[in-house]
Amino acid sequence: MENTPSELVEYHDRKDLPFQTGEDIGRGTFATVYEAKKPAGEYIYAAKVFYLPITETDQELQKGRIKQEAHLISKAQHQHAVSLIATYIFNNKIYIIMEPLADQNLEKYLYDTIGELRTEERQSRQLQLLSWYGCLTSGLAYLHxxxxxxxxxxxxxxxxxxxRILLTDFGISNDDPGNTIKTATSTIGTRVYKAPEWKEMGTGYARPGRAGDVYSLGAVFLDMLLVYAGQDLAVVCDQKGRHLPxxxxxxxxxxxxQGSCQELRENVYWFSTILFLCQRMLEQDPDARPHIGEVELCWSYGPFEVVPASRCDCHVATQIYKAMGADEVLDQATINGHNLVQDLMSQRDFMVD
Structure with a gap:
């Protein structure tokens, strides 16, 4: 009988392992990512491998956390979220097998786009960024x-x-402690992109909810917007090139x-719209941020585009409001109480009569 992805199976003999790890494709402080294949297969998966804690008590806590969170992640079946294939233990290491094996991460893509000298290739990469806003929104809305x-x-x-763009490491991630904080439940949050409600303090405080994810995604969106608009990332970095929180x-x-918005609005299509969306998602007060479902609603109108369209079909099921023009969007958004859609349209100088 085949094990389910959320079962944390312990193996004691290498020949019994369900996957064989190959080339090292990424290394962090605690984890290393390898290519992985089934013994008789050709399809390549990603294997994230990290050591168990030293003490038996910490090991059991870690195993319990992995089991619980693997159960949640195994439910995630979405085109913009990685899939959990298996979790198991061998030789005092935890193996997390996922698909697909990615070509790169968004950080590398952004910096490669900044450094691209060929104008046509750089513009192609920038347009690809524009289509991913809706994809990432769809992925996070699904997770929530x-x-x-x-x-x-x-x-x-x-x-x-x-x-294709995908969210990964939701729930089972370990990072450089110099760039993270740990809550009482061993949940990790990244310093640069974390929400203001993450406090630099000890354990025992309330952990941020979904609004924290919205803030972090808004921060990523602003990074993407800067590169899309040809502004590189200097505005968000210190003099040594380190990204500031x-x-x-x-x-x-x-x-x-916003001060340079007039020039960019004239030359960079969608710039001011996305900047406004980022501003709302990056509100200091968690209660003032839109829910990710509200953000996703901005992609629910068609064929008139409230926000830049995705190239894939991730929003097909949500495009339920047929609107041929701005007036129809505003009318339907007002009737349905879609306040963020109304605000975005107003920002684009469309107004309800």
């Missing part, structure tokens, strides 16, 4: 609908395979970009 909170959204945890600089950065 399955009661999965990511809590570590950052460009390194967003994978790219061809023109959003929670300490959001107001400053948004104001700076």
């Amino acid at each position: 609908s399955q009661y999965i909170r990511h809590r570590d959204i950052k460009p390194q945890n967003i994978l790219i395979q061809g023109d 959003y929670r300490e600089h959001t107001s400053e950065w948004v104001s700076q970009l």
